Amino acid sequence: MLLLSPQNWADYELIDCGAGEKLERFGAYILARPEPKALWDKSLSQKEWNGLAHTRFVQGAGFGKSGKEDSGSWVLVKKMPEQWSVDYQGNGFAEKMRLGLTAFKHIGVFPEQAPNWDYIYGATKRIGDEMGGVPKILNLFAYTGGASLAARAAGADVTHLDAVKQVVTWARENMVLSGMDGIRWMVEDALKFVKRQARRGSLYQGIILDPPAYGHGPEGERWKLDECLFALLRECNAILAPKDSFVLLNLYSNGYSAVLANTLVREAFGGAGHTSFGELIIKDRFGKQLPLSVFVRIER
Numbered sequence: 001m002l003l004l005s006p007q008n009w010a011d012y013e014l015i016d017c018g019a020g021e022k023l024e025r026f027g028a029y030i031l032a033r034p035e036p037k038a039l040w041d042k043s044l045s046q047k048e049w050n051g052l053a054h055t056r057f058v059q060g061a062g063f064g065k066s067g068k069e070d071s072g073s074w075v076l077v078k079k080m081p082e083q084w085s086v087d088y089q090g091n092g093f094a095e096k097m098r099l100g101l102t103a104f105k106h107i108g109v110f111p112e113q114a115p116n117w118d119y120i121y122g123a124t125k126r127i128g129d130e131m132g133g134v135p136k137i138l139n140l141f142a143y144t145g146g147a148s149l150a151a152r153a154a155g156a157d158v159t160h161l162d163a164v165k166q167v168v169t170w171a172r173e174n175m176v177l178s179g180m181d182g183i184r185w186m187v188e189d190a191l192k193f194v195k196r197q198a199r200r201g202s203l204y205q206g207i208i209l210d211p212p213a214y215g216h217g218p219e220g221e222r223w224k225l226d227e228c229l230f231a232l233l234r235e236c237n238a239i240l241a242p243k244d245s246f247v248l249l250n251l252y253s254n255g256y257s258a259v260l261a262n263t264l265v266r267e268a269f270g271g272a273g274h275t276s277f278g279e280l281i282i283k284d285r286f287g288k289q290l291p292l293s294v295f296v297r298i299e300r
């Protein structure tokens with residue numbers, strides 16, 4: 001089991017976490033926001049948090065009760081812009097992402113994903129060399145495109161898919177900011193798209209999935225992780241190239257272990273290939289390890 005965290009990322013730091021919150025620096029700005037997994041005490045005092053933070057996300061009434069994320073608002077403590085950008089210097093590639101304070105405590109990047117971006121870049125490059133051609137990579141539930149940019153930087157033909165048009169527009173901005181081009185953008189329901197690709201006999205060398213617990217496609221198609229994930233993975237098996245290929249599944253849902261993700265992927269992809277799995281974690285300044293998601297990778 002692997003425990004992976006971002007390494008030497010100049011534009012990002014988890015300063016402290018505890019009491020249901022995390023204090024993070026993105027570039028020049030420090031943000032305090034909810035973190036349900038931070039069940040322990042903060043290492044710094046509340047006074048120190050207040051002194052450091054530029055802004056703090058305050059949850060709306062009923063937060064966490066509906067099983068979905070309720071909105072809230074950012075309270076500005078010190079002057080900062082509503083939009084700014086951070087650079088990520090990966091292993092052999094670089095990407096730039098625009099950040100913004102959204103109504104759902106998210107800001108356009110999940111920093112713990114950095115080790116996945118490094119993996120995607122390395123696997124895509126290796127597969128391109130092995131096949132002596134341009135690998136096709138499909139990024140499902142792709143949000144603002146951190147993973148799409150890593151695959152594109154490695155020379156792939158990338159399809160970036162998300163159900164939300166504004167998020168796809170944001171990803172396109174990140175591509176331009178990063179000095180890249182040529183990503184194919186899809187605003188569609190993930191399962192519907194993969195089924196269509198399977199019917200057409202399309203094949204991909206890499207499939208990346210980061211599905212949420214609940215969601216919906218642009219035409220109201222219902223996504224519920226517990227009910228839909230295995231079916232989606234089975235469909236992905238039909239469009240994954242039989243050799244020189246990889247799958248990366250990431251799960252944020254509470255209650256899903258890395259072993260469960262590994263079994264799911266092994267069963268859906270017929271057990272062939274080599275899998276590795278683990279947790280994405282971030283260490284704060286005081287050495288406290290905050291686990292954020294689980295992942296599994298399969299290579300054929």
Ligand SMILES: C[S@@+](CC[C@H](N)C(=O)[O-])C[C@H]1O[C@@H](n2cnc3c(N)ncnc32)[C@H](O)[C@@H]1O
Nearest residue numbers: 113141143162163164189190210215216217223
């Ligand atoms: C957890 S986020 C992905 C985070 C991203 N991979 C990253 O690392 O930055 C989940 C994304 O899935 C999208 N989504 C939800 N339901 C969907 C569906 N049925 N089809 C396609 N995308 C969907 C949401 O719009 C959201 O952008």
